[in-house]
Amino acid sequence: xxxxxxxxxxxxxxxxxxxxxxxxxxxxxxxxxxxxxxxxxxxxxxxxxxxxxxxxxxxxxxxxxxxxxxxxxxxxxxxxxxxxxxxxxxxxxxxxxx
Amino acid sequence: xxxxxxxxxxxxxxxxxxxxxxxxxxxxxxxxxxxxxxxxxxxxxxxxxxxxxxxxxxxxxxxxxxxxxxxxxxxxxxxxxxxxxxxxxxxxxxxxxxxxxxxxxxxxxxxxxxxxxxxxxxxxxxxxxxxxxxxxxxxxxxxxxxxxxxxxxxxxxxxxxxxxxxxxxxxxxxxxxxxxxxxxxxxxxxxxxxxxxxxxxxxxxxxxxxxxxxxxxxxxxxxxxxxxxxxxxxxxxxxxxxxxxxxxxxxxxxxxxxxxxxxxxxxxxxxxxxxxxxxxxxxxxxxxxxxxxxxxxxxxxxxxxxxxxxxxxxxxxxxxxxxxxxxxxxxxxxxxxxxxxxxxxxxxxxxxxxxxxxxxxxxxxxxxxxxxxxxxxxxxxxxxxxxxxxxxxxxxxxxxxxxxxxxxxxxxxxxxxxxxxxxxxxxxxxxxxxxxxxxxxxxxxxxxxxxxx
Numbered sequence: 001x002x003x004x005x006x007x008x009x010x011x012x013x014x015x016x017x018x019x020x021x022x023x024x025x026x027x028x029x030x031x032x033x034x035x036x037x038x039x040x041x042x043x044x045x046x047x048x049x050x051x052x053x054x055x056x057x058x059x060x061x062x063x064x065x066x067x068x069x070x071x072x073x074x075x076x077x078x079x080x081x082x083x084x085x086x087x088x089x090x091x092x093x094x095x096x097x098x
Numbered sequence: 099x100x101x102x103x104x105x106x107x108x109x110x111x112x113x114x115x116x117x118x119x120x121x122x123x124x125x126x127x128x129x130x131x132x133x134x135x136x137x138x139x140x141x142x143x144x145x146x147x148x149x150x151x152x153x154x155x156x157x158x159x160x161x162x163x164x165x166x167x168x169x170x171x172x173x174x175x176x177x178x179x180x181x182x183x184x185x186x187x188x189x190x191x192x193x194x195x196x197x198x199x200x201x202x203x204x205x206x207x208x209x210x211x212x213x214x215x216x217x218x219x220x221x222x223x224x225x226x227x228x229x230x231x232x233x234x235x236x237x238x239x240x241x242x243x244x245x246x247x248x249x250x251x252x253x254x255x256x257x258x259x260x261x262x263x264x265x266x267x268x269x270x271x272x273x274x275x276x277x278x279x280x281x282x283x284x285x286x287x288x289x290x291x292x293x294x295x296x297x298x299x300x301x302x303x304x305x306x307x308x309x310x311x312x313x314x315x316x317x318x319x320x321x322x323x324x325x326x327x328x329x330x331x332x333x334x335x336x337x338x339x340x341x342x343x344x345x346x347x348x349x350x351x352x353x354x355x356x357x358x359x360x361x362x363x364x365x366x367x368x369x370x371x372x373x374x375x376x377x378x379x380x381x382x383x384x385x386x387x388x389x390x391x392x393x394x395x396x397x398x399x400x401x402x403x404x405x406x407x408x409x410x411x412x413x414x415x416x417x418x419x420x421x422x423x424x425x426x427x428x429x430x431x432x433x434x435x436x437x438x439x440x441x442x443x444x445x446x447x448x449x450x451x452x453x454x455x456x457x458x459x460x461x462x463x464x465x466x467x468x469x470x471x472x473x474x475x476x477x478x479x480x481x482x483x484x485x486x487x488x489x490x491x492x493x494x495x496x497x498x499x500x501x502x503x504x505x506x507x508x509x510x511x512x513x514x515x516x517x518x519x520x521x522x523x524x525x526x527x528x529x530x531x532x533x534x535x536x537x538x539x540x541x542x543x544x545x546x547x548x549x550x551x
Contacts, residue, residue, distance in 0.1 A: 008319050009447070010374060011223040011381070012282075012404025019386055040374055042322035055406065057413045060316030076407045077279050 001093065002035045004049035006058065010040030013076055017053055020079065024086055028097040051089055113192025114150075117380055118143030120200060124387025138383035145379025146192065152372030153185035159366040160498040162349045163333065166359075167498075170339040173438055177329075178445040178484050178502035180284070182366075184230045185373045187494055191233040194243045194251070199229040201252020202259065203388050205532075209260040210396045213539035218392045219259040221282040221404040222381035228255045228284065231506050232513070238492025239517025239524055246521075250528045254513065257532045262286035262505055263402040269293040272462040273411050282402025285452040288479050288504035292456035292472030293463065299471050300464015306415040306457065309466065316417070321374075321447060322367050328446040329363035405455045415457040418466070419473035423453025426477030434485075442484045448502030452480055476504070483507035490514020 005017035018038040025034055037049070041061045044052060046069075053071045054062060062070060071085050090097045109115045121142035125135040160182070167175030188195060202225060210216050219225060232251035233243075241247045263280035266289050271277050281289065318324040337345050337359035350358035393399060409416050427444025434441045453473045460472020480502060487510050488495050501507060516527040 007404075007406050008321060008450075009223075011377060012221045013406040015222065015378075015381070015385060016220065016403055016407075019389065038378070040321060040371075042320040043371060055410045057316070057406075057409045057416055058319055061319040063317075074410055076410065077274070077403065 001032065001095070002037070002049040003051050003053065004044065005036070005038040006041045006044055006052055006054040006062070007038075008041060008058065010038055010043070013055075014038035014040075014053075017073070017076055017082075020082055021053070021086060024079075024083055025097075028087070028090070030090065030095060030097050032095050034095075053085075111193055113188065113196055114143050114146035116193050116196045117146050117384075120196060121383040121387075124384055124391075128387055128390055141379050142383055145376050145382070146188075147376075148379055149185055149373055149376025150189055152369050152374075152376050153189055155365060155369030155372055156182045156185060156499070157369075159362050159369055162358075162362050163336070163366075164498040165349060166333075166336040166340040166345065167441070169344055170336055171435060171441065174440045174496070175336075175443060175498065176440060176484060176488070177332075177443045177499050178448050178480070179370070179499050180227050180448070180502050180506070181370055181373045181377070182499040183494065183497060183501055184227045185369075185376070186497055186499065187230050187234050190493075191230060191237060191243075194233040194237065194247060195226070195230040197248045198232050198251035198255055199225050201248055202229055202255035203392075205253055205256025206260050207392050207395055209257065209532075209535065210392070210399050213260075213536055214542055215260050215264050215535070215539055216396065216398060216400045217260055217263040217280050217282070217402045218389070218396060218399045219263065219282045219402045220385065220389055221284075221402065222385040222388075223377050224282065224284045224404075225255070225259065226377065226381065227501075228259060228506065231501060231510050234491055234494055235510060235513050235517060236524065238490065238494075239514070239521065241517075241521050241524065246525075250525060253532055254509075254528045257528075257535055258505070258509055259402070261535050263400075265290040266293070266459070269459050269462045270408075273408050273458060278400070279407065280400045280402040281405065281408070281455075283405040283451070283455065284503040284505040285405065285455055285476070285480075286505055287508050288452055288476040289455050289459045291479070291504075292476045293459035295475050296460030296462060296464025296468025296472045298464075300460060300466075300468025302463055302465045302468070304465040304467070305412075306418055306461045306466045306469045307412055309414060311414040311417055318420075318446075318450070322371055324446045324450070325367040325370055326364050329366050330360050332443055333359035333363040405451050408455065408458050412458045412461055415461045415469050416454040418469055419453040419455070419457025419460075420450045421453075422470055422473040423449040423456065423477035423480075426474050427481045430478070430481035440485055440488065442481055444481065445502050448480055449477065452476055452503055479504050480507065483511065486511050487514065490517065 005014040007014035015038045018036050021036050051069050056072050118139045122139040125138045232254050236247045266281040266286050337355045342355040345355035456476035457469040457473040460468035484500050487507050516523050
């Protein structure tokens with residue numbers, strides 16, 4: 001399983017989202033190996049990850065990525081929203097977490 | 099003995115080795131497993147070499163640009179792009195930059211720990227780029243590349259990045275509706291000015307978010323696409339003005355001049371993408387290490403984060419700001435052509451991020467009028483100030499690219515001007531800057547939000 005956080009340059013905000021996801025997975029005691037990475041929206045391709053995290057203003061630039069694997073974060077800094085959306089994926093994929 | 103000394107000096111002088119070792123140090127401090135330490139060290143080491151490769155591609159695309167510009171308009175043409183100028187500068191100033199960044203992180207932690215400025219600056223690429231700016235200016239001012247430059251550069255970088263988030267915080271509270279995060283970007287001075295302009299001249303009754311705004315411009319957020327398109331237009335116009343004869347005999351070895359120009363524009367975008375990848379690899383281990391250590395050492399610190407975190411709060415202002423800022427940049431460019439000065443081409447990435455953020459800040463207290471005024475004022479700053487930073491950048495003065503955002507331009511110009519009075523002035527200036535920041539913190543009332551908690 002691989003997650004990828006995206007932003008315009010793929011340097012700052014996506015990296016922060018990546019670190020937040022990694023911390024969250026640790027908190028949730030996820031044992032399965034989930035890779036988390038970050039990239040710029042321009043070079044992201046559908047085969048790079050199973051789920052892509054991005055803010056709503058970038059949705060129009062993500063035309064080449066499958067819609068059902070895009071996770072739109074309405075706030076990049078809200079831990080509750082991130083937790084809710086990541087847990088939803090874990091449940092859907094049948095990955096154990098606390 | 100000499101062999102060992104030479105080995106040590108060689109490591110310090112090869113920035114790729116040096117950043118790799120810094121990453122290893124960070125990973126060991128976090129008590130990571132041996133495999134993770136090796137993996138992280140190697141990726142950081144290779145990351146620097148990727149970045150250097152990207153710098154080569156960018157230079158290859160910028161050389162014909164500079165030649166066509168010179169031939170067509172008889173003046174120097176410059177595209178401000180932080181990524182491009184830093185990548186090119188790191189080839190020469192890499193080691194000093196890496197060490198300045200390390201000192202800067204320590205200064206940031208110390209100031210955040212012991213003053214009322216609780217901001218931990220977590221935007222890794224901005225730390226790297228400001229360190230590079232400090233290295234270039236101090237070395238060009240004749241400070242050498244020894245410990246004085248590293249300590250002073252680090253003090254400058256660390257202090258600057260601790261206080262610039264404070265300038266933006268009153269507006270951040272309004273924009274995000276909370277006080278948990280701060281702005282950690284390199285346009286902070288411009289954003290604060292935009293915010294104040296919005297407050298003074300705007301009207302908060304009409305927010306940008308009430309207008310129906312065409313979303314069609316949204317695809318320009320893909321930097322590869324927008325850089326290629328914009329640079330394509332610039333290169334092709336230059337090729338037409340320089341004429342097919344000049345391009346095909348002097349530059350393209352017979353290839354059609356329009357096609358050649360468009361391929362060079364694409365090459366610039368390609369170099370940009372490679373540099374981004376290099377920066378990403380360099381920072382992949384260093385930023386989490388810094389975050390982990392800083393958060394542990396500084397209780398109730400506030401993370402200063404990269405600029406797009408505010409974009410979802412005002413998506414209309416993002417597009418409006420980009421449009422206004424870019425327009426101001428384009429008009430400024432034509433005025434410069436008329437004035438026969440060096441010509442600053444509006445860089446699409448700089449105008450996007452800084453224009454968008456300036457509009458959001460202007461909108462915060464000044465609505466749509468505030469957004470337009472804020473992004474226009476910021477647009478003027480980033481269009482004209484590059485003219486004044488070029489002379490203080492030493493051998494980078496003639497490069498076809500330069501720094502793009504206000505927090506490089508304004509402090510960089512001031513630092514460079516100090517440098518022209520010699521190294522004593524520089525030393526006093528930088529130490530004075532830090533002392534002033536500490537004094538302000540001592541005299542400042544405790545921020546309100548701390549009491550509310």
